[in-house]
Amino acid sequence: MQASDRKRNTKVMYAGVARTHILPSSIGRLTLDRIRPSHVEGWVVELRRKGLAESTIRSAYTILRAVLDTAVRDGALGANPAAAIRRPRVTAKEAPYLTPAQVAELLRAAEGSRYAPLFALLVHTGLRRGEALGLQWSDVDLAHGILRVRGTLSRVDGELVVTEPKTAKSKRFVPISEPAERLLRAQQEAQAEERRHAASAWRQTGFVFTTEAGEPCDPRNAFRALRVAAAKAGLPQAGLHTLRHSAASVMLTRGVPLKVVSEILGHSSIAITGDIYGHVSPDVARQAMSTLGDAFDR
Structure with missing residues (x-):
């Protein structure tokens, strides 16, 4: 995360999402080698049941996928299980405006x-x-x-x-x-x-x-x-x-x-x-x- 070229406030936001929605969750309790695509899907369903905003769920998925990509790069994983499932969607909303x-x-x-x-x-x-x-x-x-x-x-x-x-x-x-x-x-x-x-x-x-x-x-x-x-x-x-x-x-x-x-x-x-x-x-x-x-x- 620290080596990322993302904006500082984006890094802070991502760290907060990880602490709140990844680490304490069912998937956060698994070791890297045990995570399967079905676990990622179940975790996304878990977040939806909590009533989280679609954008928050997608951000959490993006962070998890980035973490697992790093594990693949470093040889800790052979493939990224999060890459096997569809990225959570965010429904497009019309921008509110005033006359x-x-x-x-x-x-x-x-x-x-x-x-x-x-x-x-x-x-x-x-x-x-x-x-x-x-x-x-x-x-x-x-x-x-x-x-x-x-x-x-x-x-x-x-x-x-x-x-x-x-x-x-x-x-x-x-x-x-x-x-x-x-x-x-x-x-x-x-x-x-x-x-x-x-x-x-x-x-x-x-x-x-x-x-x-x-x-x-x-x-x-x-x-x-x-x-x-x-x-x-x-x-x-x-x-x-x-x-x-x-x-x-x-x-x-x-x-x-x-x-x-x-x-x-x-x-x-x-x-x-x-x-x-x-x-x-x-x-x-x-x-x-x-x-x-x-x-x-x-």
């Missing part, structure tokens, strides 16, 4: 919160929560209207750290719209005022979104603030990722090509964008067919 009117209501409900500018930026850029919180002023070019996504802020082992983005394509440049430029300039001014007020207590970290003392904002606090605003707006199901999904849905329904939306969102492939936002495609398809009909019905 522009609902987004406006949510942002109004968030007014007064120090996280309101963060919420607005997520809507206007489609950034992930960690990408926006990991944004530094050196990544923002207001003169040319563009920002650069280089990392993700997250809490790992109790410490706030900026890690590598989710995928290679997550490292990207995102254009800044006029509303996004206005809110970033307002954020600059607000932060400068807090810096003057904090005086020597201010810590210069360079982050766009900071605490009153200049420290990076904890993603958990941003989540809590969003939940408060969402409840106030009568949108209890809305989360931080909902704002990203809402940005994507608006772009797609307004005719922005799927490939362009995929690049803005930083997805590893256009297929992923299509899978997540398939519920938007019918509207776009109808518009396309209307355009086709208008062109030939003359």
Whole structure:
């Protein structure tokens, strides 16, 4: 695990899954040479009976298979028993999103919160929560209207750290719209005022979104603030990722090509964008067919 090139927070998550769902389970009590494909299948059924999320079950299977692959590599096993069974599936779910009117209501409900500018930026850029919180002023070019996504802020082992983005394509440049430029300039001014007020207590970290003392904002606090605003707006199901999904849905329904939306969102492939936002495609398809009909019905 330590030699893996996966992100640090991914390693921590995998270690937690292994401790919780592999080691104390029926399969965790078997020696390597006794594990058979039927044992792996039984273990997966065991996890399902516990009511675990499909994604958690697949992660547990992925970890187990990787462990057994290592055993095969080192000569402790002749073949990987987990490779003989089908990888647990994860049912594709439509991404929840808000209408522009609902987004406006949510942002109004968030007014007064120090996280309101963060919420607005997520809507206007489609950034992930960690990408926006990991944004530094050196990544923002207001003169040319563009920002650069280089990392993700997250809490790992109790410490706030900026890690590598989710995928290679997550490292990207995102254009800044006029509303996004206005809110970033307002954020600059607000932060400068807090810096003057904090005086020597201010810590210069360079982050766009900071605490009153200049420290990076904890993603958990941003989540809590969003939940408060969402409840106030009568949108209890809305989360931080909902704002990203809402940005994507608006772009797609307004005719922005799927490939362009995929690049803005930083997805590893256009297929992923299509899978997540398939519920938007019918509207776009109808518009396309209307355009086709208008062109030939003359």
